[in-house]
Amino acid sequence: MSFAGKFFATAVTFVTSLASAITGFAADTDKNYFSTSMRKLEVNSVDIGGTLIFSDSPEYVRENGILYEDTVSGPARILFYHLNDTGVKKRIAVIVENVSGPENTIRITRGALSSPGDDFLKVGKNTQSDYMKDDFENSYIYLKRGERTLFQKNISEKVLKPGSLIYGVYDFNASAPVKISVVMYPVAADPLKFINYAEILPKDELKLRGTFKNMNRVLTLKKPYNAGRDGVGYILIGDDVNDLYKTGIDATDGTEVKNFGNYGINYTLHFRTLSNTRYCLSPLGGYYAGAMKYNYRGKVGMIPTPAGKIFFGDKTPEESESVAKAREEGIALFTDKTEITELGSYEGGVSFEYSPPGASNLPVSIILFPGEE
Numbered sequence: 001m002s003f004a005g006k007f008f009a010t011a012v013t014f015v016t017s018l019a020s021a022i023t024g025f026a027a028d029t030d031k032n033y034f035s036t037s038m039r040k041l042e043v044n045s046v047d048i049g050g051t052l053i054f055s056d057s058p059e060y061v062r063e064n065g066i067l068y069e070d071t072v073s074g075p076a077r078i079l080f081y082h083l084n085d086t087g088v089k090k091r092i093a094v095i096v097e098n099v100s101g102p103e104n105t106i107r108i109t110r111g112a113l114s115s116p117g118d119d120f121l122k123v124g125k126n127t128q129s130d131y132m133k134d135d136f137e138n139s140y141i142y143l144k145r146g147e148r149t150l151f152q153k154n155i156s157e158k159v160l161k162p163g164s165l166i167y168g169v170y171d172f173n174a175s176a177p178v179k180i181s182v183v184m185y186p187v188a189a190d191p192l193k194f195i196n197y198a199e200i201l202p203k204d205e206l207k208l209r210g211t212f213k214n215m216n217r218v219l220t221l222k223k224p225y226n227a228g229r230d231g232v233g234y235i236l237i238g239d240d241v242n243d244l245y246k247t248g249i250d251a252t253d254g255t256e257v258k259n260f261g262n263y264g265i266n267y268t269l270h271f272r273t274l275s276n277t278r279y280c281l282s283p284l285g286g287y288y289a290g291a292m293k294y295n296y297r298g299k300v301g302m303i304p305t306p307a308g309k310i311f312f313g314d315k316t317p318e319e320s321e322s323v324a325k326a327r328e329e330g331i332a333l334f335t336d337k338t339e340i341t342e343l344g345s346y347e348g349g350v351s352f353e354y355s356p357p358g359a360s361n362l363p364v365s366i367i368l369f370p371g372e373e
Helices: 018-029 120-133 153-157 321-329
Strands: 015-017 037-040 043-048 051-055 065-084 090-098 103-113 139-144 148-150 165-186 209-213 216-221 233-237 247-250 255-258 266-283 290-296 299-305 331-333 339-354 364-370
Touching: 037 331, 065 090, 065 209, 090 103, 090 139, 090 153, 103 120, 120 165, 120 290, 120 299, 139 148, 148 153, 216 233, 233 266, 299 339, 321 331, 339 364
Parallel strands: 037 233, 216 266
Antiparallel strands: 015 339, 043 216, 051 065, 051 209, 065 165, 090 148, 090 165, 103 139, 103 165, 209 247, 233 364, 247 255, 266 339, 266 364, 290 299, 290 339
16 A cells, blocks of 8 residues: 555535635635635544454565464454565455354444456545445354354455455454454465465565554544634644554564554544535645545435546645645645545534545545635
8 A cells, every 4th residue: 555655425526626626715705715824623533443454565465375364353344455466366365263162253344345456546446435335235254163264255256467456445343253364365276275274474564464453533623613713724634643653463473563544444533613614635645546424414425535536636746844844733825736625515513434545645634614604
């Protein structure tokens, strides 16, 4: 995945450069937002929930083997993101094994899986869009002691051509400890037999794999957004200054690891406002393609980011060190080069679900504009 410059609708009508957005604001409010400073909005941040199993190292897989494995129970999420770099066709499987009591029930509650491909941004956006649609039908796995099976059969049915990426994310709940293994194996092999002699592959230099507790993060504004007081405001996600990366353990060797980008972490963003407010997402690290979910007065829906095309962020100029530092500390500036995508306008407040999408760059900002009265 990419990160910090490298890595891993009903309310939405268009993607635009900031210049176009400003034209709309000027027409609505008789204000010109060119070169207007933005105010960073302070948030409370709390991590809650189950356990994230994150498999993204080695990202470019050059041999058969176990990519990551660990044992987990209760609510959990697995995210795997791997590219076949072997030169021949391969398959990926996620295998579950009951390593505890006489019976184990695994309920899979949510998930999405891309079709493998070499357009990494498209693969990333497709997976996250399906995940945020959240129309997955619950499925169950029942395991006796020592029994193992495929987590989802459709994962192993995918064939990865050389250079193809596969990206999947699933939420589940295990009634007792279950061992989760992500493996790459020959196309003609039986993964349940292959794992008997497969070895754990070493992680690559990015070390993006591990087990992370409290897989969900809740961000809430410390004060309701007040357009008259706050003007144009923003919050930052994925900068490791205002929004810290999580640390966990690589269960294959016991070392501490950092989730650079918080991939697989689900954010709930609670915004309370005193007036109608318009929301946008702006990529700050480069190429970006994802999706979000909104919940407004009981209505929910998926928002592509961006809408109307696969990606954006490629026209956002790289920030100087001083500009980035100022933004992190609370001073940012609109320019006609800033790219944004609409998240919609809402009265009184709204909640969004966000997760850093695979193949995209961080950080991002969520910008709040004074809306129409």
